[in-house]
Amino acid sequence: MAAITPIRDEDLDFDHGTFDSAAFTTRTLSSWQNLAQVIDHTILKPDATREQIESLCDEAIRYRFACAMINPVWVPLAVEMLSGTGIPVGVVIGFPFGASLVSTLRQEAAALARLGAKELDMVIPVGQLKSGNHHAVQHTVHAVANVAHHHGAILKVILETAMLNVEEKLRGSELAIQAGADYIKTSTGFGGGGATAADVALMRGVAGGRCGVKASGGIRTLADVKTMLDAGANRIGASASVNIVRELGAE
DSSP states (O other), X not given: OOOOOOOOGGGGGSOOOOOOHHHHHHHHTTOHXXXXXXXXXXXXXXXXXXXXXXXXXXXXXXXXXXXXXXXXGGHHHHHHXXXXXXXXXXXXXXXXXXXXXXXXXXXXXXXXXXXTOOEEEEEOOHHHHHTTOHHHHHHHHHHHHHHHHHTTOEEXXXXXXXXXXXXXXXXXXXXXXXXXXSEEEOOOSSSSOOOOHHHHXXXXXXHTTSSEEEEESSOOSHHHHHHHHHHTOSEEEESOHHHHHHHXXXX
C-alpha cells in the first residue's frame, strides 16, 4: 500500500484550482439527457425489493443515468441486468454509519468490485473524524481507494455533513481528497439531514478542480438539482431521478 501524507493546516487554505460551476450547470441543464448523465439513480432503503431494484435498473437504462446506486446484496442482480448497457453499477459500503473496520471495508470493496460494481460510495469514519483522529480517517479512505482503483472502480467518500461542524467538513474533505477520493459527497440520507447548498459550496471550495463533489439527500426536484449544481456539485444522488428529468422534458 502506498504511503499517505499527513494533512497540514495550511492545506485547507491552499488554492487547488477552480471548477466552473456556472458553465457546468448551463451545460448540464441544456437537455434532460445531459442532466441524466450526472444523476446516480438510487434506491438504498433497507426494505427495497427485487422488483424495485429491477425497476431501478430498467429506468437507469431508459434514461441513461450516471449509474444505478444500490445496496451490496443487489449487486449481482444489477450487474446482470446492466451488462452491455454502458450503465455502471454503484454500491454503498460501510453504510450508513461509517463505523466498520478497515479490513472489513477493504474486503467489501474488493468483493463488490469483483462482482462488477464500478462506483463505490463509502462513509467516512465519522466518529474518528469528530474525535480528531485524522490519521485513522485518512488511512481508512486510502485503504479503500487503493482497492477501488486497483479494480478499475471510482470511490466517492460520504462526509455525512449534517453531523459535522464547519472545521470537520473542511478537514474531512481534505483528508478524503488526499487519500484518493474521486468524489466527496454530502450525505447518506440516513443521518438526520441531506445536502445543502452551503455544504456543497464549502466542499467545492476545498476540492477546487481536484475531484468531484456529489450532493445527495433530500434532492427531489429540478430546482433542488439546480441549486446544488450552482453551488458546485457535479454529481447528484437521488431516488426521484425520473421525476427530475421529466421536469426537463423526458418522457
